[in-house]
Amino acid sequence: MDELSFRPRVFRPALWAPGPHAQTLGARLLRPSEGPFVERERLETPDGDFLDLDWAADPGPEAPIALVLHGLEGSTQRRYMRNVAGELLRGGVRPVGLNFRGCSGEPNRAPHFYHSGKTDDPALVITMLRERYPTRRIGALGFSLGGNVLLKLLGERSDGGRGFIDAAVAISVPYDLAAGCTLLERSMMGHFYAAYFLRSLQGKVRLKDGKLRDLVDLEATAAATTIREFDDRVTAPLHGFDGAASYYEDSSSIRYLDGVAVPTLLLHAEDDPFLPPDCVPSRQAEGNPWLHLELQRLGGHVGFLGGTPRTPTFWAEEEGARFLAEHLGGSEAASPELP
Secondary structure (H helix, E strand, C coil): CCCCCCCCCCCCCCCCCCCHHHHHHHHHHHCCCCCCEEEEEEEECCCCCEEEEEEECCCCCCCCEEEEECCCCCCCCCHHHHHHHHHHHHCCCEEEEEECCCCCCCCCCCCCCCCCCCCHHHHHHHHHHHHHCCCCCEEEEEECHHHHHHHHHHHCCCCCCCCCCCEEEEECCCCCHHHHHHHHHCCHHHHHHHHHHHHHHHHHHHHCHHHHCCCCCHHHHHCCCCHHHHHHHHHHHHCCCCCHHHHHHHHCHHHCHHHCCCCEEEEEECCCCCCCHHHCCHHHHHHCCCEEEEEECCCCCCCCEEECCCCEEEHHHHHHHHHHHHHHCCCCCCCCCCC
C-alpha cells in the first residue's frame, strides 16, 4: 500500500473574502478564464449516446493522465476545471476533462442525462484510458457532484479501485445528498444557489421535451422550485429510482467511502454551504487508511480563495493537482515546497 505521506500547504483564506459565500462566489469570479484544453474527442457509449472529452496537450510520451470531473451543471469550460487542468500540467500530468451527458454544449441523444451516482460513464472513460495508455499511471479528480461520482465509483468496486486508477482527489463533495438539499432549502443563499442550478436543469428538459414527454411530467417539472422536487420528478424516474429519497440514499458517496482502496485526498471546508458540517466523513476517513481528509474551517464550496484581489490563489486546485503529481509520478512531484 502506498503511504499517504502527502503534506498539503497551509490554506490562508483571503481576509478580503470572508465567509462561505464570499469564498464560493469570489473564487468563481476571480479564477482565470483561459485554460489548456485544446482537443475534443467524442466517445460513443454502448447505449448509443456519446461523451465529449476535452484534452490538454501531452507534456510527455509517458506522462501520467488525470481524468477531471466537473460539478452539477458544469462543463470542462468552467474556470475551476480550466484552472486545475493548468495546475496538473505544471505538475507534469496530462488532464482530460469529461463533460457529463448533456454538458458539452449540445443535448445528448438519450432521454436520460447524468446524476450524482451515475458511475458507468467515467468508468467507461477510465477503461478506455487504460486500454489506450497501458504503461501510464492514471488518476482522477472530481469537483462537488463529480467528486461524489468518483468516490462512489471507487467504493462500489470489489477491488476499491486498485488497478483501475492509481490516485484520486475529491473537492467539496456533497457526501450526503439529502442533507445537502435540506441545507440549501433552509437559507436565502441556499435558495439562490438552488435556483441557479434549477434554471439550467429545467432548460435542458425543455430542449428534450419531445423525448421526455412520455417519461416525466413536464408541467410538474417546470413548476419545481427546489432541487429535491426536480430530482423527484425527473432524475429519479429517468434513472430507475422510486423517488428523490431513493436516489439520494443510493447515490450519496458517504455510503461507499469504506470501500475506497486507492490513495485519495478529500478537500473540504466546514463552512461549505452545500453540506452540513456534521455530514463531513471524518469517521470514515479515520477508519480507512487510503483516505486523506483535509478539513478546513473556512473555504466555502469549491472556493478556498487566498492571495490578493490582484493575485488570487486557489488552494484546492493547487493541492489537488500536487497530490496527483506526487502519487502518479509527475515531473514536479519529487520535492514539493512546503511552508
